Amino acid sequence: MKLNSGKMPWEATYTSHPVYPSLEGDISCDCLIVGGGMGGASMAYRLSLSGASTVLIEKRDIAGGSSHANTGLLQIANDKTLTSCINTFGEANGVLFYKLCQEALGKILELPTKLDIDTQIIPRSSLLYASTPEDVALLRQEHETLNAHGFHSEFWDEDKVRAHYSFSKPAALYSKGDAETNPFRMVHSLIDKAHSGGVRIYEHTRATHYEYHADGVTCYTEHGRIFAKHVVFAMGYETQEMKKDRGAELINTYAIKTRPLAKLPKWHERSLLWETARPYLYFRTTRDNCIIAGGRDEQLTDPERREVRVLSQCQQLLEEVEALFPEVKGIGAEYCWGAVFGTTRDGLPYMGPHPDYPHCYFIEGYGGNGTAYSMIAAELLADTLAGRNRPELELFSLSRSAKPVPAPAVEA
Numbered sequence: 001m002k003l004n005s006g007k008m009p010w011e012a013t014y015t016s017h018p019v020y021p022s023l024e025g026d027i028s029c030d031c032l033i034v035g036g037g038m039g040g041a042s043m044a045y046r047l048s049l050s051g052a053s054t055v056l057i058e059k060r061d062i063a064g065g066s067s068h069a070n071t072g073l074l075q076i077a078n079d080k081t082l083t084s085c086i087n088t089f090g091e092a093n094g095v096l097f098y099k100l101c102q103e104a105l106g107k108i109l110e111l112p113t114k115l116d117i118d119t120q121i122i123p124r125s126s127l128l129y130a131s132t133p134e135d136v137a138l139l140r141q142e143h144e145t146l147n148a149h150g151f152h153s154e155f156w157d158e159d160k161v162r163a164h165y166s167f168s169k170p171a172a173l174y175s176k177g178d179a180e181t182n183p184f185r186m187v188h189s190l191i192d193k194a195h196s197g198g199v200r201i202y203e204h205t206r207a208t209h210y211e212y213h214a215d216g217v218t219c220y221t222e223h224g225r226i227f228a229k230h231v232v233f234a235m236g237y238e239t240q241e242m243k244k245d246r247g248a249e250l251i252n253t254y255a256i257k258t259r260p261l262a263k264l265p266k267w268h269e270r271s272l273l274w275e276t277a278r279p280y281l282y283f284r285t286t287r288d289n290c291i292i293a294g295g296r297d298e299q300l301t302d303p304e305r306r307e308v309r310v311l312s313q314c315q316q317l318l319e320e321v322e323a324l325f326p327e328v329k330g331i332g333a334e335y336c337w338g339a340v341f342g343t344t345r346d347g348l349p350y351m352g353p354h355p356d357y358p359h360c361y362f363i364e365g366y367g368g369n370g371t372a373y374s375m376i377a378a379e380l381l382a383d384t385l386a387g388r389n390r391p392e393l394e395l396f397s398l399s400r401s402a403k404p405v406p407a408p409a410v411e412a
């Protein structure tokens, strides 16, 4: 699958990144991870902490898939509001989902003290603004729901928004506890730490097919086999080529990074900005004083058409930046890219076992919070592999139906 088109900014920030050999010969391990993006890297790092015998294979370069296109916003709030999650899944499940995201953010914010390669993770606040006056009531409701369940959120009226930013919006929710990262460096950093902790890493090593046995799985690659007691598939959106999830949908999304600005516009705390419209636009700053903007999601089945659409969609994004921040008019975009993006119909990612694949687990962090979902999956699956029951996985079950699932019994 052609995942990405255009020019992405991250690799240029880290040209001296580690490289790993490709697999030659037969090996064995307790856990094989297929995929070296955010999902695989989080899993490898987490397993390295428990000392499990682990191998990770990646068919491209490490971080060469969708994680390369990732714009690096790390947020507790999801594409689906907490209010909407509670309406769809029930109060216990909706709140559990948001709590897991909050915990994941907490773990992500601790990473810089634990990893050796700079991830450029920086704590940030977020501003979710009302795209139209009609959305103000929705924001007010969400504010109440968040606060009722212990999540930080402040309701800001139009005057308060205008006092803190160059733009005016009818209302907004301001929240703390989020972060930004350089996803390319973050994946490399997690993999590097996992590697120093004993995880064997192979790049340019493609899993071609699998044999399932009573006691494990044999994974075939072009130049060797891997005998594993368990496999974690962290193949991103390409998992859909192996097995289709009825509730998953692949679309296209676009992003730009502007040229550096001599001075940022009025932008309170360099917060992460997004809006209530769906699909939504989002904006962040970078440490080299650029603006990243993303969105303009669209249905496109033909990757060739995406190639053609990148320039015009990115021009639209640039105009959105200029509309929000008139001070930067004429800045221009240095990087423009388009990419496949996975969502799910019910708004929850997929993670866990699948009845058709014995000894196997999947990480499918579909949705705008894929990095946080990768962290959640790594935690829940590592515990599961160590024999600890993680009932939260029921929420993300690959075989869930459209009906709300009963709240899993999670220990306090």
Ligand SMILES: Cc1cc2nc3c(=O)[nH]c(=O)nc-3n(C[C@H](O)[C@H](O)[C@H](O)COP(=O)(O)OP(=O)(O)OC[C@H]3O[C@@H](n4cnc5c(N)ncnc54)[C@H](O)[C@@H]3O)c2cc1C
Pocket: 034, 035, 036, 037, 038, 039, 040, 041, 057, 058, 059, 060, 061, 063, 064, 065, 066, 067, 068, 069, 070, 071, 072, 073, 074, 205, 206, 207, 208, 234, 235, 236, 237, 238, 253, 254, 255, 294, 338, 339, 340, 341, 363, 364, 365, 366, 367, 368, 369, 370, 371, 372, 374
């Ligand atoms: C434009 C864009 C912006 C985004 N912005 C954000 C954001 O701001 N914040 C956020 O949290 N998320 C964001 N996301 C989502 C995020 O990028 C993804 O959720 C995340 O990167 C997915 O990681 P992954 O490991 O699941 O997939 P990938 O990064 O694609 O990794 C999967 C890897 O598996 C490998 N692979 C596949 N098949 C095989 C095989 N047979 N053998 C060996 N290897 C294989 C692939 O080569 C790939 O490298 C964004 C996504 C896009 C496209």
